Amino acid sequence: MATLLRALRAGRALRxxxxxxxxxPATNPQCSSLRRGFQCSMLRLQDESKSDRPPDSxxxxxxxxxxxxxxxxxxxTASHGASAAEPEAEDAPRPNTSYQDQSGxxxxxxxxxxxxxxxxxxxxxxxxxxxGWSMEAIASGAETLxxxxxxxxxxxxxxxxxxxxxxxxCNSQLTEILAEQHKQVQLGQAEPKKTADFLRDAxxxxxxxxxxxxxxxxxxxxxxxxxxxxxxxxxxxxxxxDDIWYxxxxxxxxxxxxxxxxxxxGIYNTTExxxxxxxxxxxxxxxxFLDNRIQDVVNMASTAKQxxxxxxxxxxxxxxxxxxxxxxxGMNQRR
Amino acid sequence: xxxxxxxxxYDWSHVLGPAMIRQCLTCRAPLQLSSxxxxxxxPPRDTEEKEMxxxxxxxxxxxxxxxxxxxxxxxxxxxxSRTGPLIQEMWDQEKKHLEKFNEILAENRVRPTALLPLxxxxxxxxGASTALLGKEGAMACTVAVEESISEHYNSQIRALMxxxxxxxxxxxxxxxxxxxxxxxxxxxxxxxxxxxxPGYWLLKNAIQLGCKAAIYVSQRV
Numbered sequence: 001m002a003t004l005l006r007a008l009r010a011g012r013a014l015r016x017x018x019x020x021x022x023x024x025p026a027t028n029p030q031c032s033s034l035r036r037g038f039q040c041s042m043l044r045l046q047d048e049s050k051s052d053r054p055p056d057s058x059x060x061x062x063x064x065x066x067x068x069x070x071x072x073x074x075x076x077t078a079s080h081g082a083s084a085a086e087p088e089a090e091d092a093p094r095p096n097t098s099y100q101d102q103s104g105x106x107x108x109x110x111x112x113x114x115x116x117x118x119x120x121x122x123x124x125x126x127x128x129x130x131x132g133w134s135m136e137a138i139a140s141g142a143e144t145l146x147x148x149x150x151x152x153x154x155x156x157x158x159x160x161x162x163x164x165x166x167x168x169x170c171n172s173q174l175t176e177i178l179a180e181q182h183k184q185v186q187l188g189q190a191e192p193k194k195t196a197d198f199l200r201d202a203x204x205x206x207x208x209x210x211x212x213x214x215x216x217x218x219x220x221x222x223x224x225x226x227x228x229x230x231x232x233x234x235x236x237x238x239x240x241x242d243d244i245w246y247x248x249x250x251x252x253x254x255x256x257x258x259x260x261x262x263x264x265x266g267i268y269n270t271t272e273x274x275x276x277x278x279x280x281x282x283x284x285x286x287x288x289f290l291d292n293r294i295q296d297v298v299n300m301a302s303t304a305k306q307x308x309x310x311x312x313x314x315x316x317x318x319x320x321x322x323x324x325x326x327x328x329x330g331m332n333q334r335r
Numbered sequence: 336x337x338x339x340x341x342x343x344x345y346d347w348s349h350v351l352g353p354a355m356i357r358q359c360l361t362c363r364a365p366l367q368l369s370s371x372x373x374x375x376x377x378p379p380r381d382t383e384e385k386e387m388x389x390x391x392x393x394x395x396x397x398x399x400x401x402x403x404x405x406x407x408x409x410x411x412x413x414x415x416s417r418t419g420p421l422i423q424e425m426w427d428q429e430k431k432h433l434e435k436f437n438e439i440l441a442e443n444r445v446r447p448t449a450l451l452p453l454x455x456x457x458x459x460x461x462g463a464s465t466a467l468l469g470k471e472g473a474m475a476c477t478v479a480v481e482e483s484i485s486e487h488y489n490s491q492i493r494a495l496m497x498x499x500x501x502x503x504x505x506x507x508x509x510x511x512x513x514x515x516x517x518x519x520x521x522x523x524x525x526x527x528x529x530x531x532x533p534g535y536w537l538l539k540n541a542i543q544l545g546c547k548a549a550i551y552v553s554q555r556v
Binding site: 242246251252253254255257258 | 396436437440441444446447449451452
């Protein structure tokens, strides 16, 4: 937290010095700053419509803003990623509650385009039951934030962006829940679950996040199947499955890595499809289906083990028979 | 403080768009952060670094796995001959290397290469077929493979040193140690008449070409 404050102050100081100093070396400039600059100027037009935004000093370039902000972001990510032992004695009074601010604005700091897009998409989610996964939902979402509905122009992929954003949000929520559970187990406050139960709970938790949007979910799924969305949706799916297996305790480094994830992907996809057609109370049928599929996979794994050990026993038996035959026919004798 | 950090992280991940979700590395970070302090790999700063480290670890793991299988093949043919104990000793060292990499991969959530079954079979066949040429054949194969691997480790060491030697000290230590072991195997092979094999030059270059191809592919698949 202290690092974050220092970075914030550093950012403000940079702005104050009018950008004459060399910008701090950005630890990771993600995209060309030129593109940022262009879209930053677009944001500037929208900023003017927002009443709570203080006018930025025109002497600084947006480039330095972004650099300062990305340093701050990296510092934040780094400080979050640092070891759990953060200094307890943090009683420096925070200037504002921007860290708890759900909107993601760092006080009067510059907001990146991606953060703004994320905010709009999150706001758009509440209009999805009404307008479906479409540009109208995004436009309504933008309007609730006080932006003009023309800001939908930022979203070249439109409904694809909205669905992918929702999925990413659900996945990160699931990951947090799993991490929290894992911490509980490590602290000894909870019993570790068996793998089958763990998988069932994880998939159920994740699929329950679709319930508020279940009416329009078929539309969302078909959007994800569009060719230009397939790489992203596959990436989200593989991240999800990898996370679930990791927290289930899988540490394999051979072909099992692939077979386990393939199995779980199959389970997840089929259960998702079943859920679309399920009309039972609280999706009882879906969870039963999920149970059965997971049982199938568990059975298959133990069957595979049995087949392997049977095979080994058979081979040994054959070898024994061959040696016996050699002895009987006298072929073993050296002449 | 933990709660505040946790809440802030929660907000942060709400804010990050799909493009940035990959950057929510804390959630995807290895659990070692909560369980132990020591680790060979530093927590990655961003996706690019994670990809680079993943690639390095994946190909190293594949290499050790392949080397393991090569020695297994050689032992299957020459296990009961005079060179058996020598090959067994080199094989044991490779087993230790593979174990270490298995540990590192599991800890850091690195995907192993999908071609492992291929290296399984190919390595065994290579070891067995060169061993059928006799002890010199097996030694020549060892020399060729170990030279490739040492060269490969050296280039990785160079790349890591160029980037940031302090950040990767632990990893560099591991790779240097393994590289020294492989060089030792290489010298052992030379000592045991590898070069007396007829067609040594041809065999050596063919094997090294195969190794280069295997390394190239394992980094990506």
